[in-house]
Amino acid sequence: MQLLKVRVHTSRGISGHYKNHFESRHQDRLSSIKAMDQEPIGVQGSKRIVVIGGGIIGSSIAYYLSERGAKVTVLERECLAAAASGRAGGFLALDWNESTPLRHMSHLSYRLHQELSLKFGPEHIGYRPVHTYQVSGVETSAVKSPLKLRHRAERGPEGALPPWVDGDMRFVEVIGSTSSTAQVHPRLLTEALMGCAVSRGSSMLIGTACGLLQSADKRIMGVLVEDQDPVHADAVVIAMGPWTSQVSSWIPGLQVGNNIGQKYHSVVLRPQQLVSEHCLFTSFKYASGRIVQPELYPRPDGSVYVCGEPQSLPVPSSPQEVRLDPSLSQNLRSAAASMSSVLAAADVEAEQSCYLPLSPVSDGLPMVGQVEEIPGLYVASGHSCWGILHGPATGLMMSELLLDGEVKCLPAECSAALCPSRTL
C-alpha cells in the first residue's frame, strides 16, 4: 500500500490530533486514489496562504494551489465537508447557466470534474454521467409491493419514466443527457481534493477563525483562531459558505450580507435493488394539495439521495447547531415512497439538513476574488445551488489570482462579474 506524506501543523495539540484522525480516516481512500502528483508542477515561492473553510470551495482552492506548488493551510472549525459540502446532492450540469455570467464557469468546471474523475478514479468520488428528467406526480396512499427490477438496473426507453418510478407519476421532458449532466459524491470529492493537497505539502488545521490580523495600512497579516495561536499569512481566503457574513464583525466597515443561507433537508435511502442512473427533478403534489419540488439522485453506490423542503430560519453560529426538522424529513421520505415502491421499501441511511450558501448580492452570483480595499484578503463564497459544480473552477480561478495576480482560465468579464468588491 502506497503511503502518502501527510503534513500538518504539529505545534498545536489539536492539529496533531487531526493528523491522526486524517490519516486513519482517509488513508485507505488516499492510498487507493490512483497516481497522485507527489511533485508540484511549479514551485511558486513562499507566499503563506490560509483558506478559512474546509468545504468544497476551500478544498478546491487548496487542491489547485498545491498543484502549482503552493503550500496552503486550510482552517476548518469542525471537519472536512461539515456543512453543505457533505450533504449536497452533487448534481452537475454543463449548460444550465447559459444565459448568465456563470456560463463559462459551468463549462470550465464541468470539464474539470471530468478530469478529476480520471485522476481520482470515478469509483472513489462517486462520479458518473447521468440521464436527467423532469417528472410530475401526485401523492398516492395505496400500498404497493416493491417492483421487481432485474439485478442490473433497468433503464427503460429514452423519454419514459424509469422502471423504478411506478407511482402516480408522469414523464414531462428530458432535461439532461449523459453528455451534459453528471453527478459526483460531494463529501468524497471534498476529501479527495484536500487529501491530494495534503499529500503535496498543504495542511489542515482544526480551529475556529475569529478575526483577522491586519497591519496599520490594512494589509492582512494572519488569522486569529479561538483558543489557539494566530496563524500568520500573506493572503487569507474566506470560504466559509453561509458563515462568510461573520467577516463583517472582523473588519469594521466591511459588509458581507446578513443571514446568507437557506436551510434544506435531505434523506439518503438504501433500496434493496439497484435503480438506474436517472436524476429526477420533480413537481409533486401531496394529498394536502401542497406542491413541492424534491430532487432524486440515484448514486453509483446504490443509494438514492432525495432533497428539498426548504425552511426559512436564521443561519446558526456553527454547522454543529443545524437541527433536522423530523416532519420535513418525513415529507421527503413520503414523497419518495409515493413515487416509487422500490424507494418505499428502502432503508433510511441518513436524514440531514444544512444551509445552502446564498449570494449576499441581489444579482445572485457568488463572490469570488480579491477584496480590493484590503490587500491580502480574498473571498470565495455564495455559490448557492451550484457550489459542487463550480467548486473546481473556483479553485482554479483563485489559484491563478493568488499566484499570478490575474485569472486566466475564464474570460475577464466572467471574473469581473464575480468580483467581491461589487458588494463590499
Ligand SMILES: Cc1cc2nc3c(=O)[nH]c(=O)nc-3n(C[C@H](O)[C@H](O)[C@H](O)COP(=O)(O)OP(=O)(O)OC[C@H]3O[C@@H](n4cnc5c(N)ncnc54)[C@H](O)[C@@H]3O)c2cc1C
Ligand atoms: C440540499 C442541498 C443540495 C445541493 N445540491 C447541489 C448539487 O446537486 N450540485 C451543486 O453543484 N451544488 C449543490 N448544492 C450547493 C452546494 O452544496 C454548496 O454551494 C457548496 O457545498 C458550498 O460550499 P462551501 O465550501 O462554500 O460552503 P460549506 O460547505 O458551507 O463550507 C463552509 C465551511 O466553513 C467552515 N467554517 C465556517 N465558519 C468558520 C470559521 N469561523 N472558522 C473555520 N471554519 C469555518 C464550516 O464549518 C464549513 O465546513 C446543494 C446544497 C444543498 C443545501
